[in-house]
Amino acid sequence: MAEVGKTPLLDELENGPWPSFVKEIKRAAEKNEMSKDLLGQLERSYEEKIGHWKHGGIVGVKGYGGGVIGRYSDLPDEFPALREFHTMRVAAPSGWFYKTDTLRTICDIWERHGSGLTNMHGSTGDIILLGMTTEELQPTYDEFAEQGMDLGGSGSDLRSPxxxxxxxxxxxxxxxxxxxxxxxxxxxxxxxxxxxxxxxxxxxxxxxxxxxxxxxxxxxxxxxxxxRDAIQVDQAAVAEYADGGLNIQKYVVDKCPTGCMAFDAEKKELTIDNPECSRCMHCINVMGKALKIGKExxxxxxxxxxxxxxxxxxxxxxxxxxxxxxxxxxxxxxxxxxxxxxxxxxxxxxxxxxxxxxxxxxxxxxxxxxxxxxxxxxxxxxxxxxxxxxxxxx
Amino acid sequence: MDKGPADPKVKEAVLAYLDTVEKAKSKEIAKAIDVPKGAVDLAVKELAAEDLVEYLYITTTFVALKGKVAPPE
Incomplete structure (x- = not known):
């Protein structure tokens, strides 16, 4: 088991004004043995420049082929709480909009069954719950299912859109x-x-x-x-941008990847050859009040x-x-x-x-x-x- | 998007093929009975709902006749 205060390399990652995953793991380690051992194994990996995880194997919940990734420590005798440290993926809502009640429910379930460590969100977009034993997989899933939640994808399947x-x-x-x-x-x-x-x-x-x-x-x-129609242009707003000091020629017209725009500085008028436009969004991003996406x-x-x-x-x-x-x-x-x-x-x-x-x-x-x-x-x-x-x- | 019901002939052919093997992937079944994999997927889905076959997740998805493969220790 890791000794508290014996992680000098990880401690370096707590310095600076930005959030630190080490700080969060230490908080979790105050009430969870898995997180405590995780600090120890991670410090060891930093010392040796070697990852100490094995992953794979057949773990999952009834009726599902994906959603759980088997993960094991290759130093189980030194870090027994990491002997099984599986990852569970829980499908996230569209656009990652949650009610705070839902977030509390997720965290409560997870603290009862796993390490308490989360990754919000993984690169696929799921809620990633890091660190649970094989025995806890089914009860954890059952609790999430009772709350109307479902697992995400993993392995050779459709990953959660x-x-x-x-x-x-x-x-x-x-x-x-x-x-x-x-x-x-x-x-x-x-x-x-x-x-x-x-x-x-x-x-x-x-x-x-x-x-x-x-x-x-x-x-x-x-x-x-x-x-597929034309960018909507408000010429009065274009003139306002010009009057406000925006160099439309330099920052909009000259940056257009297809060269489909022209700006008449005297008339303060912008023209767009829409069939040549590649819809890259650059001009709309710069002049949001004057240019808007098309209607079709x-x-x-x-x-x-x-x-x-x-x-x-x-x-x-x-x-x-x-x-x-x-x-x-x-x-x-x-x-x-x-x-x-x-x-x-x-x-x-x-x-x-x-x-x-x-x-x-x-x-x-x-x-x-x-x-x-x-x-x-x-x-x-x-x-x-x-x-x-x-x-x-x- | 409704894919419609499975072809009863494909369902029969899937059951007949699974009778000859322990377990198989949908792709293998499709090749063995010479139909598109999409048709096999649809047939297997219905057969699973009818409790005649089951999915086995052993790194990938296999299909077997219900009860033919013993659960892992």
Whole structure:
């Protein structure tokens, strides 16, 4: 067991004005042996520069294939409270909006059954509960289920979909990310709880191209809000920005990635060549009072992002430039099923969707799914190596 | 989005195949009976609801006839 006050390396991480996970583990260690041993093992890892966790194994709750990640210490004799230190993922609400009562309930249940340590939230978006024994898994889950909560995804299944705060707090939301995330999570419960694919699959919903949920860099299927008509321009407000000292030419027009804007400094008038606009959101972010997203709203569906695994990290490709995103989201759901069927048929074990597409070619993927290649899929026509002419095209 | 009911012929074929093995992944069943995996998934879901098959989670999801595989120690 770790001796209190014998963690000089970890103690360094309490210095400075920012929050410290060491401080929080020490607080938890005052009433929990697991947290106390965690400090000891972590200090040891810092000394030896070696991680002392083993993970994997078959642990879970009845009826679920995902949601629990088995974790064990490889120093169980020295840190007996870490012999079993499993992680449980609890699905979070859309946009991470909680009532304080709910947060108290979660913490109360967790302090009764586990280490009391939480990670709010993990990168997938779930509530991560760190540190529990195998024996406590089922009773913990049962208590969460009684409170109307459910486990999130883990392993080779659909990970819990997540979304930005969307229309709840943001005027840029091009569709209701909160509703889409909730609806689609409920639709794909089988896929979420039963790992049966080559590897994990993530869906993330961003209300606009600012992408506050970082979908384009992380999700196998990204749903990024956009519009297909014109940016709404209030020329009086443009003039106000100019009068207020904003250098519109320098900070807006010259920063436009497609060069689709022009500013007449004399007339204080901004013009936009909307067909050339890539909906990047930069001008709207700078001049929020003068420019607003268009009125015909929906989303761009992108695919294939991931972190480094078999291949290096990938950003998303555009698959569908514009899709209306309105309940019941049938078009999107149908597309997901087709994408997953293709990946399931063609993917190798531990190969993410983007890696399968990279290996077999975007052309094959598009042809197999019956999706026509369109200019929005490529940054510069004729310079993209993924889309080729087929013999039958000649 | 309603995927509709499973094809009764696929359900029969799934049961017949599972009778010949201890357990199998949906993908393996689909290959063995030569139907799309989506059709097998749908059939297995219904068969599980009818208590004829069960899911086994052993790092990935296997399917077996109900009671055929003993629970782990």
């Amino acid at each position: 997540s979304c930005c705060v969307g229309p709840a707090r943001c005027e840029h939301a091009c569709y209701d990310t909160l509703d889409a995330c909730f609806d689609i999570t409920n639709e794909f419960q089988d896929e979420l709880h039963r790992p049966m694919w080559p590897y994990k699959s993530k869906i993330k919903f961003a209300g606009c191209a600012n992408d506050c949920v970082a979908a384009q860099a992380r999700a196998d299927i990204s749903v990024v809000g956009t519009w 709203r929906g989303a761009t569906i992108m695919i294939g992002a991931k972190s480094t695994i078999v291949k290096s990290a990938f950003m998303s490709w555009v698959l569908v430039p514009f899709m209306p995103m309105e309940a019941p989201y049938d078009e999107f759901k149908e597309l997901c099923n087709e994408i997953w069927d293709w990946w399931d048929e063609n993917g190798k074990t531990r190969e993410r969707l983007g890696e399968t597409i990279y290996r077999l070619g975007m052309g094959k993927f598009l042809r197999d799914l019956g999706i026509e290649a369109v200019p929005q899929m490529v940054y510069k026509p004729r310079s993209n190596p993924y889309v080729f002419w087929q013999p039958e095209d000649f």
